[in-house]
Amino acid sequence: MIYAGIELGGTKCALMLARGPDDVLARETMPTGSPEETLGAIADVLSGWEFDALGIASFGPLDLDPRSPTYGHAMNTPKPGWVGADLLGPLRAVAGVPTALDTDVNGAALAEMRWGSGQGFGDFAYVTVGTGVGVGLIANGLPMRGFGHCELGHIRVARLPGDAFAGSCPFHGDCVEGLAAGPSLIARVGAGRVTTLAPDDPVWDSVVSALAQLCHAIVCAAAPLRIAIGGGVMENHPHLHSKIEEGLVESLNGFITLPKGGPYIRPPALGRDAGPLGAIALAMTAKP
Numbered sequence: 001m002i003y004a005g006i007e008l009g010g011t012k013c014a015l016m017l018a019r020g021p022d023d024v025l026a027r028e029t030m031p032t033g034s035p036e037e038t039l040g041a042i043a044d045v046l047s048g049w050e051f052d053a054l055g056i057a058s059f060g061p062l063d064l065d066p067r068s069p070t071y072g073h074a075m076n077t078p079k080p081g082w083v084g085a086d087l088l089g090p091l092r093a094v095a096g097v098p099t100a101l102d103t104d105v106n107g108a109a110l111a112e113m114r115w116g117s118g119q120g121f122g123d124f125a126y127v128t129v130g131t132g133v134g135v136g137l138i139a140n141g142l143p144m145r146g147f148g149h150c151e152l153g154h155i156r157v158a159r160l161p162g163d164a165f166a167g168s169c170p171f172h173g174d175c176v177e178g179l180a181a182g183p184s185l186i187a188r189v190g191a192g193r194v195t196t197l198a199p200d201d202p203v204w205d206s207v208v209s210a211l212a213q214l215c216h217a218i219v220c221a222a223a224p225l226r227i228a229i230g231g232g233v234m235e236n237h238p239h240l241h242s243k244i245e246e247g248l249v250e251s252l253n254g255f256i257t258l259p260k261g262g263p264y265i266r267p268p269a270l271g272r273d274a275g276p277l278g279a280i281a282l283a284m285t286a287k288p
Helices: 035-046 088-095 104-115 176-180 182-189 203-222 232-236 240-252 271-283
Strands: 003-008 012-020 023-031 053-058 099-103 124-129 133-139 227-230
Touching (some): 003 035, 003 104, 012 035, 023 035, 035 088, 053 271, 099 271, 104 124, 104 133, 104 271, 124 203, 124 232, 176 182, 176 203, 182 203, 182 232, 203 227, 203 240, 227 232, 227 240, 227 271, 232 240
Parallel strands (some): 003 053, 053 099, 124 227
Antiparallel strands (some): 012 023, 124 133
């Protein structure tokens, strides 16, 4: 079986044609522009590939209810121009093969469970900290669902004393995403400094605090056996993993003991391929 995967991100799209992580046949990347431009460019690539199933792992929020008339559409995303865009319909029509759709973070979580840091686990969480903050939360082997999908990146958290930054989230201001994602760092220190911030820069105190509180909520709500945290911010500043775990342990305060064999919070074993391989993992679940 040959699978096509689309990781539709807030700033760029990654396409992969593969049988698995050790047999990648082709890759393409492109910037995320308007829905028409982006989906058209993706369709052009897909039309030149031959494959048996397609996986789409997209930024959200998404309508993932197959019974809904807007199934496969983007919902109230902060990405300009994408609210209401039909992601699934045009790409499924071009592909003409079984297609699976989920959030980019759920896809990455499933890929890490199949090939990476979550192997052997049925309960796992993948967090991305980049353009936004997203959480892929897997319980008993399946992405958690209710009337929608997990959006834990938008929970409200306590502010550090003296931190007057209003937050960058257009919906909630100082939610986790508004305090810890890339745009919040740019707003705090300027675009030119984000990648060169020293590990002891005071700006990390607020970022670590917000992400540790997010992990506290994940642990208390779902108790995953491990949390992997990836995304551009974490890739550029890997020292944050241990600081977040320290903050999580301090926050839990002995009430909950994390599983042995740590570290509990780790980078994704698949690295930057967690996203596109997430789309491949979704393709492997596609049903006719």
